[in-house]
Amino acid sequence: DVKVTQSSRYLVKRTGEKVFLECVQDMDHENMFWYRQDPGLGLRLIYFSYDVKMKEKGDIPEGYSVSREKKERFSLILESASTNQTSMYLCATTDGINYYEQYFGPGTRLTVT
Amino acid sequence: GQQVMQIPQYQHVQEGEDFTTYCNSSTTLSNIQWYKQRPGGHPVFLIQLVKSGEVKKQKRLTFQFGEAKKNSSLHITATQTTDVGTYFCAGSGSGGYQKVTFGTGTKLQVIP
Numbered sequence: 001d002v003k004v005t006q007s008s009r010y011l012v013k014r015t016g017e018k019v020f021l022e023c024v025q026d027m028d029h030e031n032m033f034w035y036r037q038d039p040g041l042g043l044r045l046i047y048f049s050y051d052v053k054m055k056e057k058g059d060i061p062e063g064y065s066v067s068r069e070k071k072e073r074f075s076l077i078l079e080s081a082s083t084n085q086t087s088m089y090l091c092a093t094t095d096g097i098n099y100y101e102q103y104f105g106p107g108t109r110l111t112v113t
Numbered sequence: 114g115q116q117v118m119q120i121p122q123y124q125h126v127q128e129g130e131d132f133t134t135y136c137n138s139s140t141t142l143s144n145i146q147w148y149k150q151r152p153g154g155h156p157v158f159l160i161q162l163v164k165s166g167e168v169k170k171q172k173r174l175t176f177q178f179g180e181a182k183k184n185s186s187l188h189i190t191a192t193q194t195t196d197v198g199t200y201f202c203a204g205s206g207s208g209g210y211q212k213v214t215f216g217t218g219t220k221l222q223v224i225p
Contacts (some may be wrong), residue, residue: 033213035215040122040217041217042117042119042201042215042216042217042218043156043201043203043215044215045212045213045214045215048212056212058212059114059212059214090155090156092156100144100146100161100203100205100213101146101158101161102146102148102156102158102203102213103158104155104156104157105155106154106155107155
């Protein structure tokens with residue numbers, strides 16, 4: 001079974017702080033994704049990566065950056081957290097063959113105060 | 114950009130009743146996936162449809178991809194309390210590594 005883990009289940013940060021969310025997968029999957037989930041809006045893609053050191057902007061990249069230095073690890077960075085970034089953040093992975101079958105981590109509920 | 118809408122946003126059904134959620138895309142899709150998210154959980158992949166007019170079944174769940182590949186539906190026959198959760202569709206355009214756009218989701222509540 002694919003295992004996708006995220007560094008924290010719940011996180012509370014102050015406005016202006018730099019926030020790191022980490023995602024680790026153990027199945028050697030090439031592709032990794034960061035989404036945020038908000039009620040009524042579904043899942044919105046922030047960034048994705050199809051290889052180490054490669055990244056592509058999703059639909060809502062503003063205020064976020066990412067890092068993928070190793071294949072198994074994909075980090076989401078909030079450069080200066082704002083209250084409108086309070087959300088559930090979900091990491092997902094897929095392999096190169098079944099690209100559209102995404103495996104999700106448990107999520108991190110981030111609250112920015 | 115591509116938009117994927119789902120209706121209804123919420124649905125309450127009596128246990129044993131049928132349930133359907135509809136997914137509509139603003140553009141033609143190359144494929145569509147369906148996910149289920151239990152309360153407090155994360156989305157779990159259910160199925161992928163690729164061909165125009167494709168119909169797939171998983172026990173009481175029937176998935177359909179429209180002829181024009183712009184819409185899809187998920188139908189659950191005789192709902193059970195274990196069906197509770199939010200159902201999402203997700204679609205992408207054609208060619209290369211395409212971004213996947215998720216629908217807004219339909220939250221299903223089953224009344225025992």
